[in-house]
Amino acid sequence: xxxxxxxxxxxxxxxxxxxxxKLFVPHHEPSLIPLLVLVGGAGCCAGLxxxxxxxxxxxxxxxxxxxxxxxxxxxxxxxxxxxxxxIDYKKLEPPPKY
Amino acid sequence: MSDPEPxxxxxxxxxxxxxxxxxxxxxxxxxxxxxxxxxHRCTNIRGEDYEPCQYFKHVYRAMCPKSWSDMWDEQRESGxxxxxx
Numbered sequence: 001x002x003x004x005x006x007x008x009x010x011x012x013x014x015x016x017x018x019x020x021x022k023l024f025v026p027h028h029e030p031s032l033i034p035l036l037v038l039v040g041g042a043g044c045c046a047g048l049x050x051x052x053x054x055x056x057x058x059x060x061x062x063x064x065x066x067x068x069x070x071x072x073x074x075x076x077x078x079x080x081x082x083x084x085x086x087i088d089y090k091k092l093e094p095p096p097k098y
Numbered sequence: 099m100s101d102p103e104p105x106x107x108x109x110x111x112x113x114x115x116x117x118x119x120x121x122x123x124x125x126x127x128x129x130x131x132x133x134x135x136x137x138h139r140c141t142n143i144r145g146e147d148y149e150p151c152q153y154f155k156h157v158y159r160a161m162c163p164k165s166w167s168d169m170w171d172e173q174r175e176s177g178x179x180x181x182x183x
Contacts, residue, residue, distance in 0.1 A: 058120055059128070071120040072129060081122050086114075092119055096150035098140040 056080065110141030114159040117149070126161055134170060138183040 024028035026036060054060055058071040058080060067073070074080075076094035102108045117183035121129040144151060158167060175181040 016101075020155075055105070071132070076119050078119055079122075084122075086168055089119060092105045092117065095118070095136070096153050098146055098148070098150055 115154075115157040128157060130161035130163075130166065133161055134167060135181045135183060138174070142183060 020033060023036070026033045054062075058074045061067045061070040076092050077089050079089040115129070115133070118129055120132070132152065133154050137151055137158055140151035140154055170179060170181075176181070
């Protein structure tokens with residue numbers, strides 16, 4: 001029961017709001033810090049990947065007027081994918097110009 | 099072509115369209131579209147017999163389903179083709 005437990009340093013850590021406060025104020029519950037670091041880091045990685053895809057993907061176009069065919073602006077040797085085991089992008093030749 | 103020796107056969111050398119860095123993912127529909135557009139722009143600008151246009155012809159013949167290229171041919175003839183050629 002609560003009376004026999006050691007007293008928490010604050011008395012407002014009750015119920016759902018107590019849990020929320022412990023999650024968002026790490027120094028109230030230091031054992032939750034690794035969780036926050038890892039989940040926050042994963043969220044940031046996901047956000048960065050989404051931003052990279054929005055900006056640098058060959059098919060991504062935000063401006064209909066100035067960039068109607070964005071894939072044609074990709075250089076013939078530019079690699080967008082992170083891992084490409086069988087295609088050596090440096091050896092690719094561009095299609096002929098006309 | 100010389101006949102193959104008895105007991106052997108010749109295999110035709112068949113190549114497909116080369117990898118294009120503009121279209122690195124599995125969905126190659128845009129590569130098909132771009133090849134078709136490039137071939138017809140090329141022949142409209144340079145004429146039917148210009149050699150480099152054949153590169154684009156091989157690309158769209160390899161990449162496009164025949165139903166797509168036939169549909170676009172009909173659209174070009176009737177003037178309803180959506181691309182800029």
